[in-house]
Amino acid sequence: MTTLILGGAGRSGSRIIDRLVTAGLPVRSASRRTGFDWDDRSTWEVSLRGASAAYVCFTPDLAFPGVPEKMKALGELAAKEGLERLVLLSGRGEEGARMSEEALRKGGVPTTVLRCSWFQQNFSEHFLTGPVRRGHLRLPAPDVPEAFVDLEDVADAAVVALTRTPPEDATYELSGPELLTFAQAAAILGNACGRPVTFEAVDVATFVDDLAADDVPTAEAEPLAYLFTDILDGRNASLADGVEQLLGRPPTSLASYARRTADSGVWS
Template sequence: MKDNILVIGGTGKTGRKVASKLVNLGHNVRIGSRSASPAFDWDHSETWRESLQGMNKVYITFQPDLAVPGALEAIEELTRQAKRSGVKKMVLLSGKGEREAELCEQVVMHSGLDFTIVRASWFNQNFSESFFLEPILEGFVALPQAEVKVPYVDTEDIADVAVAALLNDKHNGKTYQLTGPRALTFKEVIAEISEVSGRDIAFTPIALPAYVNVMKQQGVPADFVWLIEYLFTEVLGNPNNAEITNDIEHVLGRQPKDFSDYVKETTTTGVWNPKALV
């Protein structure tokens, strides 16, 4: 039996992979994004009803993060509209160790719909598709919390778990915490990328207040500065986030991708080659 599945954030790091895997399995997929038709815009709840129409399952990624102010109200409204539209199941991508995000999780858990919560550690792809990429290309990375270890998880693994959760009722009511197989510091991460890519990339620890000031001086939007400060204090500052889980193995029956394998694969794409930008 084929499902009609709305993938909110279907052009993002995990969403595009979830959508692709579902399409390959023969399911009917609707992309939830501002550029899609019908358009889905988190900032305009009046756009959501048309995207939800006819869908029986939804994969939810919230931008920029479930911890930001306004996310709780948005998830509450989305859940109300989803129930009215006849949605039967929601799979929510959340953040591992984010207390504010857990309030959004509770909304989904108590919605009366079938659900699965997928809490992910920081993504491997933050270093190739997100805000860490630019300093890597410049060859100089300065970050706070330099000695904190993070069990980075690959978006391919997250997508595989999300697809399993969407399609199999045995995952209903479950909360999974997804991590990679080992934890690394920022210094170790940059060293691996530098070695495999053959580039000289320097890493320097920096105090969080100084890092925040640099972002402000560069004109980074205030809401993004808030999020980064939150993530570096509340999330990276939480020792529980270094915990390595076996939930990927439990759900998928295989080991999660190691960071080294991600680095080897990503290096072949040329994304860390500054000449690729010329």
């Protein structure tokens, strides 16, 4: 009854592993450091073998060309290896990701899809950590609100989806509890840090240059620029009830995340 966490070394996967280990459930992590590589299908079978369920976190982005083919192959292999459920991390409002979701389901294994808003942890564990520390967010973000979701809520939701009986073939949209522009988010982060965090709208080229200066690898910069240029057009400017549905409680606010995170010292 082992649960396999594809992308287990990452931000969402490691949180899910912690929760399953704490619950005393058998779990196995897979990523390149354990020999599993999305770009080398010969590594997949041995990774899936013996698992009864899998959390699927694809890097860099489900919406990219060629990924539906990989998801189809993974779904079919999961069925062949006898997995009883899959939980897929996806993004809200991403048409390309819809194709990957459908392709994974083609293998016939019951699949719960978690379509998430922007992670709040982008400000503390990813490309926006440096800008928040410096007190200045420079982003190609229009004045469009986003419902930033806490990765702790996403991990809690994924654990429910991975463990409840019977497995569910369903799709949930997960967001935070409020819609905020990046300027409003910056003000909330500044409040938690006890010093101003300002927001400045810049073009994509400037943003990509800033990412390079912050040592964000090119492979990660491309999906990030895509998120800003393709997704932030208002399509996700609505609240979703997936956290409430799966956890029976409201999602965590950005202010609550920001206070907790400031206390951890990551922005000091």
